[in-house]
Amino acid sequence: MERKEVFTAEQLSTVCDSPVRPADSGKVTTRLRVMFVEDNPADIELELLTLRKDGFEVSSDVAQTAEEFSSRIRTASYDLILADYNLPQWRGTEALDIMRQENLDVPLIVVTGYLGEEKAVEYIKQGATDCVLKDRLARLPTSVRRALAEKRLRDQRRHSEEALAQKVAELARSNAELEQFAYVASHDLQEPLRMIANYTQLLAERYRGKLDTQADKYIGYSVDGALRMQALIQDLLKFSRVGRAEVEPRTTDCQAVVEQASKNLQAAIEESGTAVNCKGLPTMMADPAQLTQVFQNLIANAIKFRGTDHPVVEISAKKMENEWMFAVSDNGIGIPADHWQDIFVIFRRLHTREEYAGNGIGLSICKKIIERHGGKIWIEAQATPGSCFKFTLPFAPSPKATEA
Ligand code: ADP
Numbered sequence: 001m002e003r004k005e006v007f008t009a010e011q012l013s014t015v016c017d018s019p020v021r022p023a024d025s026g027k028v029t030t031r032l033r034v035m036f037v038e039d040n041p042a043d044i045e046l047e048l049l050t051l052r053k054d055g056f057e058v059s060s061d062v063a064q065t066a067e068e069f070s071s072r073i074r075t076a077s078y079d080l081i082l083a084d085y086n087l088p089q090w091r092g093t094e095a096l097d098i099m100r101q102e103n104l105d106v107p108l109i110v111v112t113g114y115l116g117e118e119k120a121v122e123y124i125k126q127g128a129t130d131c132v133l134k135d136r137l138a139r140l141p142t143s144v145r146r147a148l149a150e151k152r153l154r155d156q157r158r159h160s161e162e163a164l165a166q167k168v169a170e171l172a173r174s175n176a177e178l179e180q181f182a183y184v185a186s187h188d189l190q191e192p193l194r195m196i197a198n199y200t201q202l203l204a205e206r207y208r209g210k211l212d213t214q215a216d217k218y219i220g221y222s223v224d225g226a227l228r229m230q231a232l233i234q235d236l237l238k239f240s241r242v243g244r245a246e247v248e249p250r251t252t253d254c255q256a257v258v259e260q261a262s263k264n265l266q267a268a269i270e271e272s273g274t275a276v277n278c279k280g281l282p283t284m285m286a287d288p289a290q291l292t293q294v295f296q297n298l299i300a301n302a303i304k305f306r307g308t309d310h311p312v313v314e315i316s317a318k319k320m321e322n323e324w325m326f327a328v329s330d331n332g333i334g335i336p337a338d339h340w341q342d343i344f345v346i347f348r349r350l351h352t353r354e355e356y357a358g359n360g361i362g363l364s365i366c367k368k369i370i371e372r373h374g375g376k377i378w379i380e381a382q383a384t385p386g387s388c389f390k391f392t393l394p395f396a397p398s399p400k401a402t403e404a
Helices: 009-017 041-053 066-075 094-101 117-126 134-207 213-244 254-264 266-272 288-304 362-372
Strands: 030-037 056-063 080-083 108-112 130-133 250-253 275-279 283-286 312-319 323-329 377-380 388-394
Touching (some): 041 056, 080 094, 080 134, 108 134, 134 213, 254 266, 254 288, 288 312, 288 362, 288 388
Parallel strands (some): 275 312
Antiparallel strands (some): 250 283
C-alpha cells in the first residue's frame, strides 16, 4: 500500500496562503475560493498552478480532518471543494455527507492518485461533480468550469423556484383575502338590501297610480334593481360558501349522484322532455353533495340553452392514469369557441337576462368544486351541434385541493 507523508497544518496552510495569481494567458480571470481536502502540499501547489495557468485567481484553505472541514465550511463560503479521497484521518469524500447535513451546495471534485471506475461512479452518485486523477491534472480546469457552470444553473433554478413559490403563496393569500371579502361583503350587504327591497316594494304597492306615471316607472325600476341586486348578492354568497365549505370525500356512486341531480331538476326535465343518458359512471371518492351540484348545474344549462329539439344530455366517464375524466354533452345552442374559457368566470354570460334567465354563477361554482377536488373543467369541440363539458376528478381528492 502507498505510504503517505503526513504534513503539518502549518505546512499546508503556507501553500494555501501564498497568493496565486493567474498567469498572463490572455484568458478571462475567474476568482475562485477553494477548499482543499488534501494532506500533500505538493499536490495542492500543483493543482493551484494548473488552475492559475488556466485563468483562475485562486484563494484557498485546507482541511485535513472532518472537524476542520466542518468548522471551515460553517464559517467561510467556498466556490469549490477539491478533495482527495484517501486521507490518513478520514476519507475526503465524507465531505459530501457533511455538506448534505449542513444543507450546503458547493461543487466537490475528487482529485486523487488512483480511483477505479466503480469508485468514481459511486462518488458521482453520492454527489461529487467529477473525479480527476492527479496524473491527469490538465483536465482539472475544464472540470472546474463545468462544475461552476452547473452550480450557476442550479442556483438560477433554485432562485426561480423560490420566486415561483413566493408568487404562489402571495396569490393564495390574495385569493383567500378576496374570498373572505366576497363572503363578508355579500353576507353583510344582505340585510340593508333586504330593507331597500322591502320598502321599495311597499312604496310600489301603496303609491302605484297615486302619483304620476313617471313616478310609477321610477318606483318600478327601483324594485327591479333591488331584487336583481338581491339575487346577485345571494349568488355571490353561494359562490363564496362553496369556496369555504370543507370538501368531504366519501365513496360516491356517480350514477346515483346524476339521478339525484335529475330528481332536483324533475320539473324542468319533464316540461322540456329532456333525456339524461349515463354510461360507465364510476363509484369513487368525492364529496357527493358538491358533485350533485356540478351535474345539476350542467344539466340545468343543457335544458336552459336547448335548441329546437328535445334536450338530450349524454354523461360518460373514462378512467385515466390517476383520475376519472367525465364528459357532459348536450344538443343545445352550443358555445362559440372564443368563449370557452371566460364563461367559467363568475357572472360572465353570453346572453341577456331577457333571452335566458340566470346570473352567470353556475359554471363558476362547477369550476370551484372541481378544482377543490383537485380536478379541472373545460369545454371541448364535438362532432354534433351542442356543447361538451369535460372535467377530471382524481381517484382520491388531494388534501391540498380540499383545504378550506
Ligand atoms: P347562467 O346559466 O346563469 O348564465 P352559467 O355560469 O351556468 O350561468 O353559464 C354561463 C354562460 O355560459 C351562460 O350564460 C351561457 O351563455 C353559457 N353556457 C353555459 N352552459 C351552456 C350550454 N350547455 N349550452 C350553451 N351555452 C351555455
